[in-house]
Amino acid sequence: MTQITLHHITKSYDGQNAALHDINLTIADGETVSVVGPSGCGKSTLLKIVAGLEFPEQGQIFYNGHDVTEIKPQARGVGMVFQDYALYPTRRGEGNLAYFFEVHQRSAAEEQARIKATADLMGVDFAWLLGRTPDTLSGGQQQRVAIARCIVRDPNLFLMDEPIVNLDAKLRERTRMEIKKLLRQFAITTLYVTHDQQEAIFMGDRIAVMRRGRIEQIGTFDELYYTPANLFVATFIGAPPISVLPATLENGQLTLANTTWPLPAELGDRLPVGAVRVGVRPEGWRLDAPTGAALTVRHIERIPTQQAAFIHGTLAGSAVTALAPLDYPTVHTLAVAPLWENALFFAAEGEAILHTPGTPDLF
């Protein structure tokens, strides 16, 4: 059982551009943290530094309070799953699982017992995979062997580097469930890297959003969604994304897309007068509002499983998506108004956030 602490980690590959910049992160024992961010933001580097495959230029890593910054990956006892599975091509499934026991000079009996236990855990048909060479396995099967190789050693830390991104959509769904089940079963500290925010939300107890080598915000999904730290996090989290519209605030009145609304008093007092930007999530629109601005509809996307439809359109030149009931009629324009209690306010320039609605008390 391991608690991981990253302390002011800085890493640069070429000496000039920092791949990681002053990363501070604590992962509690048994917690799963998803790291999400656009490609090239340093999330894989972060994972490799935790594994010991890369060494930071500055900063320290602690496992349970022990400084492991200089410890080689061989001695850290982590289990890692790679995006390309990274199975040993000349070894059968069983040989892939056995390598750990071979290099640690464990007894054959222990090796067999552990492989058997892992196979039982991985499901009924897993034993069949053990006798096959990796090139005769499909992507999903290879990934199952790779996950088994990761758990067969009883790792004190799981590291997953986009493990399911190479699988097709259906298999991805199933493997996602399987990994989640395993994580719950083991309750092992996990760092899960992905570029897919849905996956990050599904896997992680907490989510770290990264950009250009920095962690922009870390928190539960609700925290990231309702109280984003800046414009980047607000636009990155949420699908379909938040609409950010330029507006002007004067005398407690907000002008947006040639329409003026009075703001609720406690909101109007808190915001600076002048140009601001308003962020409205799809569910933050009131449809057919009597004082609404005209939304030109481009396309209505109906999603029966969620009993909802997304109205994609433009409002005064900006792309806007609004949530509607599934049976909302097909129209060309409709009047929309922001629900002020759900709206976010950003500064007119830069990424600073002025106001967030705060995490709702759902239960």
Place this chain on the structure above:
Amino acid sequence: MSLFPKVGRQQPQLRLAWWMIVAFLVVGVVLHLFPFYYMIALSLTPARETLSATPVLWPSEPTGAAWRLVYEIVTRSSLDGRVRDLMRVPFMVYFGNSLFMTLMTLAISLPVTSLAAYANAKLQSGRSARWFFLFFIGTLMVPGVVTLIPSFLMTRNFPFPLPNPPLIPGTDMPFPTLRFWDTPWAVIIPGVFNAFNFLLFKGFFDTIPNSIIQAARVDGGSEFNIFRRIVLPMSVPVYAVAAWLQFGAVWDSYLWPLIVLQTPEKIPTAVAIANLMNRFMQAGATNAEAAGAMTESMREILEAGLSWNGLMVLGLLQSLPIFIMFIICREYLMRGIRIRGLK
């Protein structure tokens, strides 16, 4: 096959192109096989016929005389003293020399070269990796004749490429040097690092995904264990190719062993056969005595029954190990491709 699409094979133009490619390849195969055919045909030709002006494509009366004669020469079992003296040392000694030098070079060179390539491909990174790579590859750019004399001098006064070792400053004692001139090591040591094989290994190791090495590291394997247990089994085909290339190069090398090996008991078969051939082929002399002696020597050899037919038999014997090595390496190459180490 994959050169040609399956679709549209029936079209006349494609068919024509297909047959033209086949014809081109047939010409290539014939060009490669003809020398071997000619060697075999000539080895079965009677001595007199090999000296005729018209080339012999197939002997009028095939005979095994040359093979018998060569057997007598290499075993020195002939009752005729002239035949016995054609080779001063039993052929098996030359063969043993060749085998020792070649196998020893392989045994040292393959691990050294492949480990260097692995380190360059997977353990070094960035600028240092690039410079090391350029340095190693740079040795390919220097023509062999440029390094021939310095290398020769080095075998005499290792590590100085000088005719005489320099004196230790302040004394009149020369630096101690190592002399492996006129020993098999003079042939083996320069072949230990093979830049071409380095390129071959490096090209292959570059195709191994880093994640496999990283996965093995996370599994706890030491760097050498990873090389031995994970990388080596994947690399069998490359080792087969490299071993075959180097086997052929060392086995057939002539100039270098000729320079560094003097004692007749130490020369390899390539040099021994060439020496024999030289005695037969020498032409031109500066004075009458030399010309007379040469004619005498040629007459002796011819009288012993040795002509081009016998030399062809020796040539075939010389190439035989390379064929055998090719068959062995090909087997490993194919097996390696089957286990999908090489994609």
